[in-house]
Amino acid sequence: MFIISNILWNEIKNIIPPRKSKYGRPAKDAHIVLSAIFFIMHTGIQWKYLPDYYGKPSTIHGRFRKWIKSGVFEQVLEISINIAIKHLGDPGCFITDTASIKAPFAQFGGKNPTDRSRNGVKKAIVIDMNRIILSILIDSANTHDSKLLLPHIKKLRKYIDKPKVMIADSAWDSKKLYTALSRENLALLAATNVRRNKNKVKFTPLGRWKIEQIFGIQQWSRGIKFCWTKTKDSFLALVQLASAIHNFRLVGVFV
Secondary structure (H helix, E strand, O other): OOOOOHHHHHHHHHHOOOOOOOOOOOOOOHHHHHHHHHHHHHHOOOHHHOOHHHOOHHHHHHHHHHHHHOOHHHHHHHHHHHHHHHHHOOOOOEEEEEEEEEOOOOOOOEEOOOOOOOEEEEEEEEEEOOOOEEEEEEEEOOOOHHHHOHHHHHHHHHHOOOOEEEEEOHHHOOHHHHHHHHOOOEEEEEOOOOOOOOOOOOOOOOOHHHHHHHHHHHOOOHHHHOOOOOOHHHHHHHHHHHHHHHHHHHOOOOO
């Protein structure tokens, strides 16, 4: 049965909140609980089919929800980013894109205009040239890509110590975004949207394959290939965990 390696566990164990109550049954080993959550995220199985080795599904899911409220998965991602940057260096520039996925049960989903109006959600990611995942946003599928760029900036400001470049698709080819990012010391390098302005010369910035690769890698995790969760925070937590595992693997931590 899969158990998260001790190498990874030792990096993140200190952020797991301890049990406050001294009464009742002893708490399930947090190492096992996190391994069970990873198993759900990686395989995409329903909670009720979790192997007996991990314990009762209701117990594991209950800890999952408590850790979401405590910000555990956000902190795990942050630790993975810091470790990856320590090994690979500070971000030289940023690359952003979005991907729409099916979400039949998501209460926060929206009709996907590119998929026969089925319910879906949109995942927005920012990486650097070393393919470190730096920021993640989750929204409904009918949210325009251009609205999912500026919300990333709050998480990226600490890396913008000097002028840097943001590489993006043609959906971000907007004067409003060029101006907004310039105020943040960022030069937006977006593919030209020739459908919006036929006089523009077609241009595609280099390096966008890297973020396409990231979306492909995340498809390996069946639990986030489709959004089966009803709540936004649950799905975001699973994506944060998958992204943290990716960052750890970049530097050989997850073995």
